[in-house]
């Protein structure tokens with residue numbers, strides 16, 4: 488399957504907790520083209536895991552719309568979303584052990600992931616050995632989780648995540664607790680999967696190196712898309728409601744209420760601080 492496009496429009500997510508409601512996402516607008524690789528980065532608690540859980544259909548947004556390929560997630564039943572997750576959307580949770588049966592071989596783990604898809608989609612699935620080749624574990628089908636290095640375990644989790652040939656692969660913190668060599672192996676595996684299958688890949692990460700290696704790094708800040716990095720350049724992003732977040736290092740110099748004049752000359756926009764502070 489080719490990569491799936493993803494579109495989030497004004498996505499809001501509120502956790503209803505005893506201690507009070509928590510607004511985890513406050514209006515995310517994000518478009519991902521088929522076959523793109525994206526890192527979701529940003530401070531702890533900014534909403535990255537919430538966003539990936541919504542894309543995986545593990546939760547439903549409080550408001551807003553999510554489209555994946557031709558699917559409008561809000562219009563699908565729980566059963567349809569669950570089937571989609573087992574077939575066209577691959578999910579790799581944080582920690583390899585959460586994705587694999589530790590005492591079963593890699594072959595069996597891949598086969599178990601494929602079995603349901605074969606029933607629901609009735610298509611020919613990739614040979615498990617071919618999948619292991621893709622993630623850099625050639626000929627390791629008989630190995631079990633414990634037999635592998637930490638980087639190998641994470642790549643085995645990726646193998647299970649792509650077992651059904653999904654068009655969208657969602658991966659949570661694949662390189663945390665890995666050394667540099669392990670991280671490079673996991674990045675190389677994701678790059679190979681993307682190159683060979685054009686799978687759209689969205690990775691939640693705290694690792695800036697991962698963000699730099701993937702095609703696009705989207706910074707989630709306070710539940711919104713705060714900035715984007717592409718090809719070593721940083722960009723501010725205009726949100727669907729017209730707001731733009733300034734980088735924290737800029738905001739640090741200008742307290743809330745600072746007035747700016749906006750100068751728009753020959754296509755260039757400049758913010759010039761000045762005037763009396765307004766009360767916020």
Ligand SMILES: Nc1ncnc2c1ncn2[C@@H]1O[C@H](COP(=O)(O)OP(=O)(O)OP(=O)(O)O)[C@@H](O)[C@H]1O
Pocket residue numbers: 502503504509510511529530531532533534535536537538
């Ligand atoms: N089940 C929950 N119930 C209540 N609040 C939650 C729940 N899960 C997350 N939150 C809150 O929602 C906000 C966003 O959390 P989220 O885990 O999505 O952020 P994150 O960017 O993934 O953080 P981290 O990088 O630390 O994993 C935080 O304020 C968090 O405390």
